[in-house]
Amino acid sequence: MYTTIFLQTGGGSTLTGMLPFLLMFVVIYLFMIRPQMKRAKNEKQFQSSIAKGNKIVTTSGIHGKIVDIVDSDNTVIIETGAGKIKFERSSISMELSKKYQPAIEKK
Known part of the structure; x- marks a missing residue:
C-alpha cells in the first residue's frame, strides 16, 4: 500500500x-x-561617412541639408527651411537618397 517515491x-x-x-x-x-x-x-x-551636401533627417525629425562639418566639436551645421541649425553628429538619423526625394524637388 505504501508507494515509495525515489527522488533523483x-x-x-x-x-x-x-x-x-x-x-x-x-x-x-x-x-x-x-x-x-x-x-x-x-x-x-x-x-x-556623413559629408557636405547630404540630405539628412535628424532623430527629432528635422529634414535638412548638411552645409558644414565641424570636426573639432563633432558637430554639423544643417540648413533647413527655417535657417541654419547646429547639431551633434550623433543626432543624425538617416540620409535621404535621391530616389526617395519627392518629384517636386527634382525639377
Whole structure:
C-alpha cells in the first residue's frame, strides 16, 4: 500500500544541470546582444561617412541639408527651411537618397 517515491539526487554531471542556463545565454546572445552590436557598428560607420551636401533627417525629425562639418566639436551645421541649425553628429538619423526625394524637388 505504501508507494515509495525515489527522488533523483545530484548524481548526474553538473553540465546537464547547467545546460538550460547555457542554452538560454546562447539564445539571448544570438537574438538580442549580437544584433544590437551590429546596429551600433553600422550607426557609427554611417555617422563617420556623413559629408557636405547630404540630405539628412535628424532623430527629432528635422529634414535638412548638411552645409558644414565641424570636426573639432563633432558637430554639423544643417540648413533647413527655417535657417541654419547646429547639431551633434550623433543626432543624425538617416540620409535621404535621391530616389526617395519627392518629384517636386527634382525639377
